[in-house]
Amino acid sequence: MKTKLLSLLLVLISYLALSQTTAIPDAIFEQELVNQGKDTNGMTGDILNTDAQAVTSLNVEGLGITDLTGIEAFTSLTYLVCSDNSLTTLNVSSNTALQILLCSYNSLSSLDVTLNTNLLSLSCDNNQISSLNLNQNLLLGSLGCSNNPLTGLDVTMNTELLTLACSSTGLNSLNLNQNILLQDLTCVGNNLTSLDLSNNTALQLLTCSFNNLISLNLGSNSILWNLDCSNNQITTLDLSLNPALFIFKCSSNQLTSLDLRNGTNSSVPVNNFIFAGNPNLTCINVDNATYSTNTWTSFLDPQMFFSEDCSLGFDEFESSNFKIYPIPARDYISIDSNLTKLENIKLYNLNGELISSNNYPNTNKSHKIDVSSFAKGMYILQVQTDKGILYKKIIIQ
Structure with a gap:
């Protein structure tokens, strides 16, 4: 009887010990936790749950980690950087306090953040993610998902979004009608044929080069100061309602008409406006033809010239x-x-x-x-x- 009781006691002690730790199978991950003083029981293949629960910020970037199993024990974590590793999976469903997640440059094929409702910033660029459900991330203010083979991107529920980078994802369309706070949009190298920015009146930076846009209406974006719409199929562009414009690139389009008369041309220095690669564009409407000729002609095609009224003929x-x-x-x-x-x-x-x-x-x-x-x-x-x-x-x- 005493032997049985002793055996039961040993089993109970072992169970209690196990329940107080969480396995960390990746030795590189655990070694970094030890190095940072976050794993106090040393290289044992696990971490004390009390240690994990005390961590609010963790950076394990660029270490060659292949498995982040054990991250589920870090339930107080608000900041996680695990970019530039060799991760194929990442389970953050238990990290519900997470506000910032940076996991770019891995080999993730999927990423579930539906339970991370406190998420403010997500960067998952340069992975193999094909879909991204952001419908529960209502507080999200910054999203970087470039260089993923996305089949689509729905950000209609992310009304707090300020910054969006979704370049080289193969997107055919992008609905930004609900993102009225958006300030910075980068959507380079997709298959976009149209881009409606009429509701995005807070937009300041727009980089939409290397798409298939045939038109671009920026009449509602009065505080836009940086625009790169190079390498599209745009034929006409009216920027007369963009007085803040300071950097502008429209190279390699099909422009036949370009109006830059926004009242502030004389504040734009040399090399800030680039027009080359538009063989059908001859006359460019500007505020001050003399200033433009003296300042911007380094990036003109030979047939182009500036005028204060191209309609004169x-x-x-x-x-x-x-x-x-x-x-x-x-x-x-x-x-x-x-x-x-x-x-x-x-x-x-x-x-x-x-x-x-x-x-x-x-x-x-x-x-x-x-x-x-x-x-x-x-x-x-x-x-x-x-x-x-x-x-x-x-x-x-």
Whole structure:
């Protein structure tokens, strides 16, 4: 009888001991816990539950961990970084206090965060996740899920979202109508043909390059200051209602019309606006054609020039007001004025450098500009009259 009682007592003691610990099968994971002073019983293959429950923040990034089993014991955890490891699974269903989860650069094929209702920030970029259910994460303010083979992305319930990065996920559509607080959107390298941002009035940064967009309406995004819509199929772009715009790239589209007259062009420095790769775009509407010509021409195609009103139509204006000849020119360019009074004529090379400037006292006489010393090539002639400033491409042979 005493032997049986002793055996039962030993079993009970063993059970109680086991119930006070949680297994940590990955030696690298446990070693890091020991190194950080979070596992006080040493390399035993487990952790005391009291130790785990005392941890609120844990960073085990870039250690080569393959198994994070045992993380379920960290029930007080609010901050977890396990990025850049070799994880294929991650179970955070017991970590209901979790607010920040960074698990990018692993090999996760799925991620269940439906029980993590306190989650504020999630970064799961560069995994193999095909679906992501965020319907229960109503507090989510930041989401990074780029470089995953997502079949879709539903963020309609995430009305607190401020930042969204979902590049290279293969998305065909993206509904952001409910995300009225969104400030930063990066959706590069998807299959988007349209993007409705009419409700996203708080948007400040938009990077939507390398999609299949044929149009982009940004009339509601008045505080947008950084826009990259390069490598799409956009034909017209009106940014006249975006006075905060400071960085703008629209390279490699099918633009035929571009309006930048937002009243603040003169605050944009050199190299901040890039237009190259739009062979069908000639005239670009700007606030100040002289400033734009002097500042932004490093990233223009040869046929492009700036005007304060592209609707004037230079050829029509020229035929009724003055003549410019010969084109191509060799020794000189003649400008015969008729009804329009000339004020200034400037000649720029395609680098935006001023190479000739001539002022006139509001006359409508004929004038000649000596170009015999200029190198062969294409130039931009700026003609300032009493009716405005116009530009014309000039070839010197």
